[in-house]
Structure formats: structure tokens, C-alpha cells
Amino acid sequence: MSDRSTINNIQNLRTSYKKEKLKITDLSNNPIEQFKNWLEHAINSEALEPTAMSLATANNSAHPSLRTVLLKGITDKGFVFYTNYESRKGNEINDNNKVALCFLWKELERQVTIRGKAEKISKDKSEQYFSSRPRGHQISAWASTQSAEIPNRQWMIDREEKITSRFDSGKIPYPEFWGGFNVNPEEIEFWQGRENRFHDRVLYKIVDKKWIKLRLSP
Ligand SMILES: Cc1cc2nc3c(=O)[nH]c(=O)nc-3n(C[C@H](O)[C@H](O)[C@H](O)COP(=O)(O)O)c2cc1C
Numbered sequence: 484m485s486d487r488s489t490i491n492n493i494q495n496l497r498t499s500y501k502k503e504k505l506k507i508t509d510l511s512n513n514p515i516e517q518f519k520n521w522l523e524h525a526i527n528s529e530a531l532e533p534t535a536m537s538l539a540t541a542n543n544s545a546h547p548s549l550r551t552v553l554l555k556g557i558t559d560k561g562f563v564f565y566t567n568y569e570s571r572k573g574n575e576i577n578d579n580n581k582v583a584l585c586f587l588w589k590e591l592e593r594q595v596t597i598r599g600k601a602e603k604i605s606k607d608k609s610e611q612y613f614s615s616r617p618r619g620h621q622i623s624a625w626a627s628t629q630s631a632e633i634p635n636r637q638w639m640i641d642r643e644e645k646i647t648s649r650f651d652s653g654k655i656p657y658p659e660f661w662g663g664f665n666v667n668p669e670e671i672e673f674w675q676g677r678e679n680r681f682h683d684r685v686l687y688k689i690v691d692k693k694w695i696k697l698r699l700s701p
Pocket of ligand 1: 532551553571
């Protein structure tokens with residue numbers, strides 16, 4: 484049996500961040516363009532799951548909840564992900580559309596955090612994306628009652644089988660309870676790890692309808 488000495492020593496686990504520097508004047512004046520630069524770099528560096536982001540929502544009592552979702556599009560209006568509209572996150576966004584996102588690219592010692600408001604994208608766009616998904620993913624969207632309690636795994640497998648035979652080999656229709664949200668950013672922060680915890684942080688926020696950049700203390 485493990486004596487848990489590794490776990491008991493986590494206070495001594497430390498990484499020194501030395502890869503890059505962040506100069507405010509090198510960053511684009513548009514944070515969405517800057518985000519694209521960093522994401523492109525993360526994808527090209529073969530960072531694991533470069534589009535994975537934490538999504539924080541909060542319910543009516545301001546109690547937050549958090550989970551990972553995948554970024555599926557970036558537009559001038561913001562950051563798009565897809566989910567079940569009746570899931571916990573879907574319901575919380577329905578009650579309170581203020582959300583936050585966090586990308587962590589560990590391999591690059593980089594983090595991007597975003598605060599903004601989420602809104603459903605058009606049904607047409609969700610339908611278009613749904614039809615581009617692999618058939619197995621489409622069936623799973625129909626079969627999942629995401630975030631609801633289920634009796635056991637077999638219940639889900641039975642449901643998947645029923646749905647598979649219901650649609651036979653034909654086109655799988657778009658389920659209206661599933662689709663995209665766009666997060667319209669109000670603040671975007673770029674973080675680059677530096678030595679001795681003297682990290683670089685640049686925050687973009689909107690002042691008089693324009694993005695401005697400022698440096699934050701680590
Ligand atoms: C790497 C990764 C990617 C994920 N991508 C998505 C996604 O794009 N959409 C989604 O609804 N759930 C995704 N999930 C599952 C969510 O983290 C979460 O378990 C699920 O959406 C239910 O969340 P909720 O009960 O808070 O609504 C992903 C999980 C992981 C670990």
C-alpha cells in the first residue's frame with residue numbers, strides 16, 4: 484500500500500516558469516485577435532486539448548459551478564461552445580447569463596481568462612454544426628439527458644439503441660434541446676508564467692466602447 488508520501492508532499496511540488504515574456508506593446512489591440520494568436524500557437528505546439536476551457540456559471544443564489552467544454556468557434560462576437568440546453572449549465576445560463584471561461588495551456592505556461600455574457604446562437608447555426616458531427620455524437624446528443632440522474636449505465640445504452648433504431652440509417656434530425664452558446668467577452672486576461680512567481684498579466688477591458696490594455700500585478 485502507498486504511504487501517500489507523494490501526496491503528503493504536494494506543498495513542495497513547484498515548477499519554474501521560464502518559457503516566454505509578455506510585452507504589452509507586442510500584443511494586438513484586439514483581444515480576440517490576440518487570443519487567436521495564442522490558440523494557434525497552442526494548436527501548433529501540440530498542446531493537449533488546446534480548445535478545452537473551463538466554463539463557470541452561477542445560479543440564482545450566486546453559487547458557482549464549473550466544468551470543461553470545448554471551444555468550437557471564434558467570431559467577432561466571441562467564443563462558441565455546444566451543449567445540452569437543459570443541462571445544469573444550460574439552466575444556469577438561462578437564469579443568469581454572466582459566465583467566465585478559463586483556458587490553461589500548461590505546456591506553454593499560459594492561461595487566458597474571459598468574463599462575459601452567454602447567449603444562445605441561432606438555431607440555424609446550431610443545426611449546421613450538429614449536422615457536421617459524427618453520427619455517434621449526434622445519437623449521443625439525443626440519448627443524453629445531460630446532468631439528470633440516471634439509474635445505471637445500461638439505461639443509457641438501452642436508450643442509445645432505441646434512438647439508433649428509431650433513426651435507422653436516415654439523417655438524424657437536429658434536437659432543439661441542444662445547441663451553441665456564444666460568450667460575448669467584457670474582459671479578457673492573458674497570463675504568462677515567469678520566474679519566481681513574477682508572472683506577466685495583461686488585461687483587456689472595454690472603456691468608451693473600445694478595448695484598452697493594462698498590466699496587472701501577478
Ligand atoms: C475535455 C472535455 C471536454 C468536454 N466538452 C464538452 C462540451 O463541449 N460540451 C458539453 O456539454 N460537455 C463537455 N464536457 C463535459 C462537461 O465537462 C460536463 O461534464 C457536462 O457538460 C455536464 O455539465 P453540467 O452538469 O455542469 O451542465 C467535456 C468534458 C471534458 C473533460
